[in-house]
Amino acid sequence: MSGASLSPVLKQATPVVVDHAAGSWIHGTDGRRYLDFTTGIGVTSTGHCHPDVVAAAQEQCTKIIHAQYTTVMHQPLLRLTERLGDFLPDGIDSVFYANSGSEAVEAAVRLARMATGRQYIVTVQRGFHGRTVAAASLTTAGTKFSAGFGPLMSGVATTPFPDALRLGMTTDDAVDHALKEFDYLLATRLSPSELAAVVIEPFLGDGGYLAVPPAYLAGLRERTARHGALLVLDEVQAGVGRTGRFWGHQHTDGLVPDVIITAKGIASGFPISAIAAPEAIMAKAWPGSQGGTYGGNAVAAAAGVATLDVIEREGLVENSRVRGAELLDGLRSGLAGIDQICDIRGTGLMLAVEFGDPTANAGGPRAIEAARLASSVQQACIDEDLLTLTCGPTGSIVRLIPALVVTADEVVTGTERFVRAVRRVVE
Ligand code: PMP
Secondary structure, eight states: OOOOOOOTTSOOSOOOOEEEEEBTEEEETTSOEEEESSHHHHTOTTOBTOHHHHHHHHHHHHHOSOOTTTTSOOHHHHHHHHHHHTTSOTTOOEEEEESSHHHHHHHHHHHHHHHHSOOEEEEETTOOOOSSHHHHHTOOSOGGGTTTTOSOOSSEEEEOOOOHHHHTSOHHHHHHHHHHHHHHHHHHTSOGGGEEEEEEOSEEOTTTOEEOOHHHHHHHHHHHHHHTOEEEEEOTTTTTTTTSSSSGGGGSTTOOOSEEEEOGGGGBTBOOEEEEEOHHHHTTSOTTSSOOSSTTOHHHHHHHHHHHHHHHHTTHHHHHHHHHHHHHHHHHHHTTTOTTEEEEEEETTEEEEEESOTTSOTTSHHHHHHHHHHHHHHHHHHHTTEEOEEESTTSOEEEEOOOTTOOHHHHHHHHHHHHHHHHHHHO
16 A cells, blocks of 8 residues: 545635634744634634643543533533523524534424424525535525535425615615515425525625625524525624624524534534424434434533633623624725725624626626635735635635734734735736
């Protein structure tokens, strides 16, 4: 045997091989020190290797690593459930666990279908929910997530996103338009009595770092309640402080969803996800219908408890709001007047710079050119020792996802590096 190599199906965004990392910084085996504005796609919320998270995981490793939560219960999961309850909306009091965002989405679809006895899931255009079959069936953030992979799951319909930028409308008009389209879907494609759930991210992630207008979420809440369907919020990327509130949906006053899915930032990098809903909804699913071998792993759960403790003690939700506003200001002033940029947006530490004409035909040459620009900027950032990622259905958006522990100095450094990278590409 001469050894194996990593499959090319894993498309690498950077050539960096990590030696070690701490806080907002990744030290490569190339001897360079990179400012990490990717955080493992919004995962390392408390920064890389936060000492409290490391200590909690190390200590748990000496007690039990894998306790299989349907065989023997373990203390970290009981504690994590109690702590999550401190952050969940009133009434969302029942939780179970999986390993990843995709698995949690699958579980939420299963739960919604069982709890309502209905089949249809409606999802929003440009949404990203993962790569497993049900999750990919709900995903319209780019063809690469499902091309060549079908046929996908049936019983899924997609409704337009109120995308004011692309529709060339005010946000109010875009919301009005999208809610009418939703009503139209229920008058033409499926009956309201067949609707099990609407699944939506409160901020679109991989689909383009777009805030979902509160009036749209409120409109979906009203409609799902009226039709006896569930509103499932995929908080996998937007949750856990990312947008300057603990949950992304808290930007919509008074909104209480039926199901919340969380993963990524909840355990600072350990694989664990959670599905939360009122006990009355959970009780409608068969016992044993959910769960898995590794779900709710003891070390991951211990890291999750430490993560929530750190987020609270260090005021990281507030830091996300304040540092995010500084980063947005810095980007807007540093990048002002660059014609190739059509939008600079962000809420908390979920920020994006979009290139090209947002109304360009998705498959056309102008969209391809915008994607080339975004990709060149992301690569130029690497030369500046700054790690970023692209996103959006056509790849025309560069997203910046700093750790929630990012400091004011790091925001300045990141802004300077990003602005230099953009200017090198466009000038
Ligand atoms: N939902 C959302 C909103 C996500 O951002 C992601 C991952 N980017 C997923 C689901 C899937 O999570 P995972 O990659 O952990 O399966």
